[in-house]
Amino acid sequence: MHNSLTLKRQGYLLTNKYIHYICADKINAMIKTNLFLLLFVLLAGTSCNRQQHFISDDTFRAEVARRVLETFGPVIVNDISAGEMDPAIVDVVAEYDAPYIAMHMRGTPATMQGMTSYRDVVEEVVSYFRLRAEQLRRCGVRRLIFDPGFGFAKTLEQNYDLLRGLHNLCSLGYPVLAGVSRKSMIYKVLDTTPDRALAGTIALGWECLRQGAAILRVHDVREAVDTVRIFKAFRP
Numbered sequence: 717m718h719n720s721l722t723l724k725r726q727g728y729l730l731t732n733k734y735i736h737y738i739c740a741d742k743i744n745a746m747i748k749t750n751l752f753l754l755l756f757v758l759l760a761g762t763s764c765n766r767q768q769h770f771i772s773d774d775t776f777r778a779e780v781a782r783r784v785l786e787t788f789g790p791v792i793v794n795d796i797s798a799g800e801m802d803p804a805i806v807d808v809v810a811e812y813d814a815p816y817i818a819m820h821m822r823g824t825p826a827t828m829q830g831m832t833s834y835r836d837v838v839e840e841v842v843s844y845f846r847l848r849a850e851q852l853r854r855c856g857v858r859r860l861i862f863d864p865g866f867g868f869a870k871t872l873e874q875n876y877d878l879l880r881g882l883h884n885l886c887s888l889g890y891p892v893l894a895g896v897s898r899k900s901m902i903y904k905v906l907d908t909t910p911d912r913a914l915a916g917t918i919a920l921g922w923e924c925l926r927q928g929a930a931i932l933r934v935h936d937v938r939e940a941v942d943t944v945r946i947f948k949a950f951r952p
Contacts, residue, residue: 772792773792775795776797776799792817806852811856815860819864820844820865821868837881841864845888860890861930866894866895882924882928894931897933899913903916921934
């Protein structure tokens with residue numbers, strides 16, 4: 717998003733307290749069908765081609781990542797657990813030299829909101845990624861992207877602490893992805909609903925860019941691209 721490129725996400729993991737894990741074969745079948753359709757749409761578009769779009773496979777499962785990479789070639793692997801839930805995914809990413817988005821989370825989506833005790837959320841997230849980067853690189857993962865995991869094992873107040881300190885994570889030298897779009901850290905403050913949180917999303921997206929985020933994960937692509945274009949004009 718920072719370079720006005722589009723990243724399409726494809727995944728079937730429910731990341732909320734009602735999480736259930738669908739069997740890997742069913743996940744693979746759904747992903748295969750939908751990725752074929754997505755690639756058809758991208759390739760059929762008159763103003764787009766595959767060089768302008770990146771597809772991200774949202775999974776923590778090594779088997780799912782391997783099948784997607786084998787079938788579709790280079791995609792981004794987006795893992796909400798940074799390899800903690802299925803460590804074998806790290807070897808798959810290294811084998812295919814795939815870009816890897818590693819997100820900070822404690823526990824699982826079913827347990828994470830009971831694991832929000834931090835001495836200093838910014839320091840602990842940055843320290844986690846500093847160590848995790850060394851571990852992943854030793855395993856052969858070269859193309860790392862970090863996601864601080866807004867809303868994942870963080871309270872509303874901790875989300876804003878993390879946002880204020882986002883530049884500390886960016887200073888590690890790896891691209892940082894910020895996913896704040898329409899999240900509860902916005903709509904709870906505004907006492908509204910996710911579908912009415914676009915203005916807050918744009919405001920926080922600008923702040924993420926200002927602090928050094930390289931990628932914005934969003935629901936509203938046109939508005940986010942406009943935000944990036946204005947930001948780049950403001951800070952060339």
